[in-house]
Amino acid sequence: xxxxxxxxxxxxxxxxxxxxxxxxxxxxxxxxxxxxxxxxxxxxxxxxxxxxxxxxxxxxxxxxxxxxxxxxxxxxxxxxxxxxxxxxxxxxxxxxxxxxxxxxxxxxxxxxxxxxxxxxxxxxxxxxxxxxxxxxxxxxxxxxxxxxxxxxxxxxxxxxxxxxxxxxxxxxxxxxxxxxxxxxxxxxxxxxxxxxxxxxxxxxxxxxxxxxxxxxxxxxxxxxxxxxxxxxxxxxxxxxxxxxxxxxxxxxxxxxxxxxxxxxxxxxxxxxxxxxxxxxxxxxxxxxxxxxxxxxxxxxxxxxxxxxxxxxxxxxxxxxxxxxxxxxxxxxxxxxxxxxxxxxxxxxxxxxxxxxxxxxxxxxxxxxxxxxxxxxxxxxxxxxxxxxxxxxxxxxxxxxxxxxxxxxxxxxxxxxxxxxxxxxxxxxxxxxxxxxxxxx
Amino acid sequence: xxxxxxxxxxxxxxxxxxxxxxxxxxxxxxxxxxxxxxxxxxxxxxxxxxxxxxxxxxxxxxxxxxxxxxxxxxxxxxxxxxxxxxxxxxxxxxxxxxxxxxxxxxxxxxxxxxxxxxxxxxxxxxxxxxxxxxxxxxxxxxxxxxxxxxxxxxxxxxxxxxxxxxxxxxxxxxxxxxxxxxxxxxxxxxxxxxxxxxxxxxxxxxxxxxxxxxxxxxxxxxxxxxxxxxxxxxxxxxxxxxxxxxxxxxxxxxxxxxxxxxxxxxxxxxxxxxxxxxxxxxxxxxxxxxxxxxxxxxxxxxxxxxxxxxxxxxxxxxxxxxxxxxxxxxxxxxxxxxxxxxxxxxxxxxxxxxxxxxxxxxxxxxxxxxxxxxxxxxxxxxxxxxxxxxxxxxxxxxxxxxxxxxxxxxxxxxxxxxxxxxxxxxxxxxxxxxxxxxxxxxxxxxxxxxxxxxxxxxxxxxxxxxxxxxxx
Numbered sequence: 006x007x008x009x010x011x012x013x014x015x016x017x018x019x020x021x022x023x024x025x026x027x028x029x030x031x032x033x034x035x036x037x038x039x040x041x042x043x044x045x046x047x048x049x050x051x052x053x054x055x056x057x058x059x060x061x062x063x064x065x066x067x068x069x070x071x072x073x074x075x076x077x078x079x080x081x082x083x084x085x086x087x088x089x090x091x092x093x094x095x096x097x098x099x100x101x102x103x104x105x106x107x108x109x110x111x112x113x114x115x116x117x118x119x120x121x122x123x124x125x126x127x128x129x130x131x132x133x134x135x136x137x138x139x140x141x142x143x144x145x146x147x148x149x150x151x152x153x154x155x156x157x158x159x160x161x162x163x164x165x166x167x168x169x170x171x172x173x174x175x176x177x178x179x180x181x182x183x184x185x186x187x188x189x190x191x192x193x194x195x196x197x198x199x200x201x202x203x204x205x206x207x208x209x210x211x212x213x214x215x216x217x218x219x220x221x222x223x224x225x226x227x228x229x230x231x232x233x234x235x236x237x238x239x240x241x242x243x244x245x246x247x248x249x250x251x252x253x254x255x256x257x258x259x260x261x262x263x264x265x266x267x268x269x270x271x272x273x274x275x276x277x278x279x280x281x282x283x284x285x286x287x288x289x290x291x292x293x294x295x296x297x298x299x300x301x302x303x304x305x306x307x308x309x310x311x312x313x314x315x316x317x318x319x320x321x322x323x324x325x326x327x328x329x330x331x332x333x334x335x336x337x338x339x340x341x342x343x344x345x346x347x348x349x350x351x352x353x354x355x356x357x358x359x360x361x362x363x364x365x366x367x368x369x370x371x372x373x374x375x376x377x378x379x380x381x382x383x384x385x386x387x388x389x390x391x392x393x394x395x396x397x398x399x400x401x402x403x404x405x406x407x408x409x410x411x412x413x414x415x416x417x418x419x420x421x422x423x424x425x426x427x428x429x430x431x432x433x434x435x436x437x438x439x440x441x442x443x444x445x
Numbered sequence: 446x447x448x449x450x451x452x453x454x455x456x457x458x459x460x461x462x463x464x465x466x467x468x469x470x471x472x473x474x475x476x477x478x479x480x481x482x483x484x485x486x487x488x489x490x491x492x493x494x495x496x497x498x499x500x501x502x503x504x505x506x507x508x509x510x511x512x513x514x515x516x517x518x519x520x521x522x523x524x525x526x527x528x529x530x531x532x533x534x535x536x537x538x539x540x541x542x543x544x545x546x547x548x549x550x551x552x553x554x555x556x557x558x559x560x561x562x563x564x565x566x567x568x569x570x571x572x573x574x575x576x577x578x579x580x581x582x583x584x585x586x587x588x589x590x591x592x593x594x595x596x597x598x599x600x601x602x603x604x605x606x607x608x609x610x611x612x613x614x615x616x617x618x619x620x621x622x623x624x625x626x627x628x629x630x631x632x633x634x635x636x637x638x639x640x641x642x643x644x645x646x647x648x649x650x651x652x653x654x655x656x657x658x659x660x661x662x663x664x665x666x667x668x669x670x671x672x673x674x675x676x677x678x679x680x681x682x683x684x685x686x687x688x689x690x691x692x693x694x695x696x697x698x699x700x701x702x703x704x705x706x707x708x709x710x711x712x713x714x715x716x717x718x719x720x721x722x723x724x725x726x727x728x729x730x731x732x733x734x735x736x737x738x739x740x741x742x743x744x745x746x747x748x749x750x751x752x753x754x755x756x757x758x759x760x761x762x763x764x765x766x767x768x769x770x771x772x773x774x775x776x777x778x779x780x781x782x783x784x785x786x787x788x789x790x791x792x793x794x795x796x797x798x799x800x801x802x803x804x805x806x807x808x809x810x811x812x813x814x815x816x817x818x819x820x821x822x823x824x825x826x827x828x829x830x831x832x833x834x835x836x837x838x839x840x841x842x843x844x845x846x847x848x849x850x851x852x853x854x855x856x857x858x859x860x861x862x863x864x865x866x867x868x869x870x871x872x873x874x875x876x877x878x879x880x881x882x883x884x885x886x887x888x889x890x891x892x893x894x895x896x897x898x899x900x901x902x903x904x905x906x907x908x909x910x911x912x913x914x915x916x917x
Contacts, residue, residue, distance in 0.1 A: 279763055333718040386472055
């Protein structure tokens with residue numbers, strides 16, 4: 006078996022004796038016998054590093070890594086620059102605890118401060134927290150931030166990813182909050198229905214929209230903001246961070262809270278996690294924001310330094326009155342997102358967004374040429390829905406060719422996604438295969 | 446240290462992306478007016494920047510890290526290597542099941558092992574951290590009572606020694622928090638428990654060993670009393686390292702639990718995450734479990750699933766690290782964790798108790814709590830001061846001012862991965878600080894003096910919050 010315990014059996018016994026215990030049984034004598042495990046647990050025997058590697062490598066090789074991926078729907082296949090993992094895997098970042106001891110944690114604290122700044126730049130908002138678990142749980146906590154005694158109903162657009170909606174509903178179940186959906190029209194939020202519903206509910210706390218939405222459509226943020234604010238509710242935008250490289254920002258639109266799945270910012274697909282929940286808001290919401298915050302201050306010698314701040318909102322101080330129970334978050338993922346954004350810079354962010362959307366438009370046009378029409382007419386970023394005679398047939402054919410096609414939404418609808426990693430050749434191949442499948 | 450924005454120079458940058466091989470086409474929608482003011486920096490300058498930040502941070506390999514309740518054990522390198530295999534990192538969470546057989550199998554293996562270790566029948570890997578695991582467990586309890594029409598069960602009993610996340614999670618799950626007292630031994634006061642049990646009791650949240658490092662030897666009686674009142678028992682796995690392999694929560698009356706893979710199962714803390722907070726439950730709660738679980742090479746959802754905690758399968762790569770760890774240490778290695786964690790803690794406590802008053806005169810489990818109340822009264826030296834003095838000895842301070850029931854508390858958790866000589870050096874440091882405290886208390890209060898910055902002004906940070914960099 007492998008062990009990471011340095012002290013030998015002899016040393017252990019010596020230590021036991023030195024502090025007055027005969028053996029381990031003596032040390033654990035306070036634990037009642039009826040509470041003790043009898044015999045050995047039914048677990049595999051321990052193994053050497055080489056044997057463990059073989060088992061894990063075999064498991065990994067039982068997964069298919071597709072050569073080309075056209076599936077998004079909440080997890081996006083972007084390039085991860087070499088610097089991201091090289092830097093984030095430095096032991097000091099990887100293994101440190103939450104930076105409660107500021108004097109020896111300035112590096113981590115500063116990296117979070119820089120991350121908060123970058124998230125504010127990206128979203129055009131006033132404040133961003135140190136991170137949440139993922140985009141979906143960030144959305145759920147954002148909804149709770151908008152609730153008070155007078156405002157309790159949570160509204161979510163039907164064009165929001167169902168996975169995000171499910172987490173929102175789960176969190177809402179805790180507080181017995183009401184979550185209602187606003188229907189879609191032509192693949193986007195039905196603005197008339199939104200206006201009518203919110204105006205009829207004086208308890209509306211918030212409306213959560215996705216930008217671009219689950220169908221890939223760029224919702225009319227300005228119009229939605231006007232309706233939501235007109236009804237006295239707060240606007241929560243769940244955004245794709247890469248799309249903000251070109252799209253009008255939530256700050257410009259007037260969002261009250263922005264949440265995002267930060268996965269596209271250098272985290273890789275990772276079978277769904279760990280990802281990164283981004284949460285940013287306005288100055289007005291500063292005392293209500295959930296999660297950790299790092300602030301700038303000075304040390305006793307007048308030098309600039311950073312500390313965890315506004316902790317009176319948090320669970321370790323406020324206990325049951327805390328804004329959230331969140332403790333560990335996704336600091337290392339936030340660091341990766343910062344390194345990613347520092348690597349690509351402002352030009353690179355615009356470039357990657359442009360690449361994604363240009364390629365998606367190319368693929369959509371090519372599909373159109375072979376009769377796979379877009380299901381909705383609205384403007385889109387890097388995802389779009391097409392109709393086709395048989396979604397399974399096409400996706401199977403693509404998989405046979407090492408291509409992970411779009412996500413099947415129904416028997417005749419597929420949600421496609423393009424990123425900078427999809428070359429023109431790859432896209433032409435997909436179209437060619439589709440042509441063959443449906444002409445046969 | 447300069448901020449990365451202060452290292453930025455207009456026009457600099459790195460070439461990552463290729464030319465576009467199709468016609469450039471932006472959506473006909475409202476576009477961003479001004480570029481995001483991100484850093485413009487060369488790879489070399491960026492590398493230097495982060496190396497500087499890394500040097501001003503503290504990892505577990507920088508030295509002893511006896512942070513109570515956090516289990517800062519060694520993070521094996523093999524875990525990292527295995528979790529970085531492309532077969533794990535490059536798979537999409539919405540890939541068809543036939544193409545993720547390995548991931549599914551790996552999750553099933555981990556679910557089995559965690560179930561066996563905790564004595565639980567079903568495990569979900571979906572919660573992303575311990576606090577989210579607590580929230581999940583409480584929602585299970587809520588679902589259970591509601592399914593039986595017992596909606597009046599709105600109270601969760603929590604000892605006064607509990608972690609702050611416990612009451613915060615209970616509030617998020619819609620429960621009223623009922624705090625019960627600890628007795629003079631740091632254990633649950635059975636009379637107080639009894640007095641608070643009623644038809645309103647939804648359940649009890651308990652950490653055992655508790656946050657003062659004591660195994661509550663009335664545990665069988667406690668869980669029996671709660672069950673008798675119609676409540677359920679929730680086990681907070683934060684301190685599982687003390688009893689892993691020796692005691693299973695499922696055998697001592699607990700109905701659901703959460704684990705912290707980043708504590709007990711050796712995955713790194715990442716400067717505050719990502720962790721993972723798998724939740725386990727007994728069969729009768731399994732129908733409410735969130736997310737999906739692995740079964741017959743695929744994933745299924747529980748019949749009355751309460752929903753989802755995160756978007757996909759939870760922190761999958763963290764789970765792969767924990768699986769690697771369990772494969773390595775195996776059945777015979779698991780109880781060794783607890784035995785050595787407890788030995789190391791008692792070894793330190795025993796050698797320090799003549800210098801520092803211990804909050805409880807009792808064999809401790811994996812951690813112990815000292816109270817500096819006496820010193821604070823006599824010479825104004827506080828727990829904070831001693832913590833900061835330890836920094837000058839290259840030791841990460843213990844957890845301070847927790848649990849709340851001990852005044853001027855310092856909570857020390859050495860973990861099983863520390864060698865005897867490391868403990869001996871730390872003991873010497875503590876003793877030296879004690880001596881300094883006796884001779885020159887004001888010099889202790891001036892610590893640390895060797896760190897990159899000195900004590901920071903937290904009050905003005907909170908009073909005038911500066912939460913981002915603004916270019917001058």
